[in-house]
Amino acid sequence: MSDTFEELRQGFERDCAAITDAESWKAVRDKYLAREGGAITAAMKRLRTLPKEERPLFGQKMNELRTLVEGRLEGLLQTAKAAEASGRGMPLDVTRPGFPLASGSAHPIKRLQAEIEQIFVGMGFQIRNLPEIETDYYNFEALNMPRNHPARDAQDTFYFDDTVLLRTHCSSVQPHSLEGATPPVRAISTGKVYRRDPFDATHSPMFYQVDVVAVEKGLTMGDLKGTLGVFLQRVFGREVKMRLRPGFFPFVEPGAEVDIGCIFCGGKGCPTCKGSGWIEILGAGMIHPKVLRMSGVDDGVYSGFAWGMGIDRVAILKYGVDDIRLFFENDLRFLQQF
Ligand SMILES: [Zn+2]
Known part of the structure; x- marks a missing residue:
């Protein structure tokens, strides 16, 4: 309700600023006060449609606004007449109220992306900025998904030609960081990824991901679990229960699906x-020896872990949003809640 008044008031002030003579003054008066079609008159008529308990406050507010508008118009008429007579135009009105400028802010997904990057920087990881347009080699082959590998079906994507495509994950951070590097390597890459998915409450053809890679001598599942635990605790801002279930991803062996204790019911169901x-939150595992070898890392000396996770998925859980589409529809009423 208060929005209505504020919008009317600001619109009125803006229109007042455009008054230059008696004629433009009359246009503004009619716009707000005309018996037929005046904005304030029309708003007054809405009084009858309101629930009984809202009427007194609405009526009072509307009367205040009407008094304000009438007062301003009265003063402006004198000024406009004088300006017309003198031929020097309207004087500068230094008492006119200012208009607040709506200021934007970072999108909740972008903010969470930056937050996640900071968590990893704090753990000694390097941030890699990688291309969204990727080669088939880095997106699939170097991750142990040769052509015709059935695992490619789960990540059907958009191709430019036989060898160039929109990346389906940020996992190319593995070959990109390992090639030519001498471990230890700790890197993450975040950003948009693309899949040929329908657009519904839980899927989107474009979403945000973070992929993690760590390779050095003697890394084990224990290191993976420890790093995951610290990350999840920091990103959710509290202790989070976690469990690993066996899972298959071609670029890790062994692979795991990682669940967290439901943050909505605290695990009760x-x-x-x-x-x-x-609730399933991400996929992880020890990097497949073949992936290490393909990137020129000696799998007899080094081992590593990797995980990949949807940033939108984390946002959904962290903020309790039940539809991924809300993040992409750019409805300010939604975005301003963050
Ligand atoms: Zn639950």
Whole structure:
């Protein structure tokens, strides 16, 4: 309700600023006060449609606005007449209220992306900025997904030609960081990825991902689990229960699906976690020896872990949003809540 008044008031002030003579003054008066079609008159008529308990406040506010508008117009008429007579135009009105400028802010997904990057910087990881247009080699082949590998089906994407495509994940951070490097290597890459998915409550053909790679002598699943635990705790801002289940991804061996204790019901079971108390959040594992070898890393000396996770997925869980599309529709009423 207060929005209506504020919009009317600001619109009125803006229109007042455009008054230059008696004629433009009359146009503004009619716009707000005309018996037929005046903005304030029309708003007054809405009084009858409101619930009983809202009417007194609405009526009072509307009367205040009407008094303000009438007062301003009265003063402006004198000024406009004088300006017309003198031929020097309207004087500068230094008492006119200012108009607040709406200031923008970073999109919640971009903010979370920056937050995630900072968490990894704090753990000694390097941030790699990698291209969204990627070669088939870095997106698939170097990650142990040769041509005709069935795992490619799960990541059907958009191709420019036989060898160039829109990346389906940020996992190319593995070959890009390992090629020509001498471990230890710790790197992440975040950004947009693309898949031929329908656009619905839980899918989008474009979404944000973060992919993590760490390679050095003697890294184990224990290091993976420890790093994951610290990361999840920092990103959710509290202790988060976590479990690893065996899972298959061609570029890791062994691979794991990682669940966190449902943050909506605290593990008791609710519709969001389908009663299980757990929510799947990411895929992880020890980097496949073949992936290390293809990037020129001696898998007899070094080992490493990797994981990949949807940033939008984290946002959904962190902020309790039930539809991924809300993040991409740019409705300010939604975005301003963050
Ligand atoms: Zn739950």
